[in-house]
Amino acid sequence: MTPASDGGTSEGIFDLDYTSWKIRLTLVVAGFVFYLGVFVVCHQLSSSLNATYRSLVAREKVFWGLAATRAVFGIQSTAAGLWALLGDPVLQADKALGQQNWCWFHITTATGFFFFENVAVHLSSLFFRTFDLFLVVHHLFAFLGFLGLVVNLRAGHYLAMTTLLLEMSTPFTCISWMLLKAGWSTTLLWKANQWLMIHMFHCRMVLTYHMWWVCFWNWDGLVGSLYLPHFALFLVGLALLTLLLNPYWTHKKTQQLLTPVDWNFAEPEAKNSHADRTSGQVLQKKRP
Secondary structure, three states: OOOEOOOHHHHHHHOOOOOOHHHHHHHHHHHHHHHHHHHHHHHHHHHHHOHHHHHOOHHHHHHHHHHHHHHHHHHHHHHHHHHHHHOOHHHHHOOOOOOEHHHHHHHHHHHHHHHHHHHHHHHHHHHHOOOOHHHHHHHHHHHHHHHHHHHOOOOOOHHHHHHHHHHHHHHHHHHHHHHHHOOOOOOHHHHHHHHHHHHHHHHHHHHHHHHHHHHHHOHHHHHHHOOHHHHHHHHHHHHHHHHHHHHHHHHHHHHHHHOOOOOOOOHHHHHHHHHHHHHHHHHHHHOO
16 A cells, blocks of 8 residues: 655644554544543533533433534544545545545544444443433444444545545534534524524435436445455445434424424424323314
8 A cells, every 4th residue: 555645734643554454443443532531521521511501311411412423523524524525636536546645534533433333322322221222233333334444444535534524414413413402492593503403314315316426336346346245345334324313314404494493302202292182182172
């Protein structure tokens, strides 16, 4: 492998020997530790400064911290993904095999983040005795996909960076949920953020179509550079995103704009209350 580099300042920051397992694993661990630190710092600051956070139950506090951590990762991923999509000449020239040192940095630290996400989801499920298969599968696909890139020195970086760009919605999702919990769902600020978030989910759908297009026109290069199980995992994950996850999330966020509800926690209660109202209506109709 001979990673390319943009030169200048970026070369000084990212110019490491990524053929070394030690370098790659160190950056994976660094990514895990950094985002664990973001989670802890968010908890400390929110406990000290935010009355809304102090009023939440324990499970909601964990979700608050994870949402903030995902937002920080979303900013990193969006910046990296946009540069790969619109600016980097090496990746634009070869979307199947092109590599860049700065991409190696983001791939390894993102792997650390996705490992943190999996640990957090499983510990939360164990502690609060909940299990969300949908969420577990989503995070497992992300971690295994980027872990496959860490171990494969031949894999191109363009599709990895555009995959990170799918995180463009997470900062808006974080703001939406925090403002909702603070009781700001009727404000212009919350509604404007919700509109932007919905737009980001539509952009995600367009981006997945672009990724399929890249796969179609660079099929031979991708097959030759990726391990078959890894490529199959990527295609299955991309198919799930295109056909199921993105449309579902876009629908839910649009629904939330029209009816501001915290469906992460309040959905069962909402269903029960809807059932009670329905039962009451039935009883009233049966009365003479």
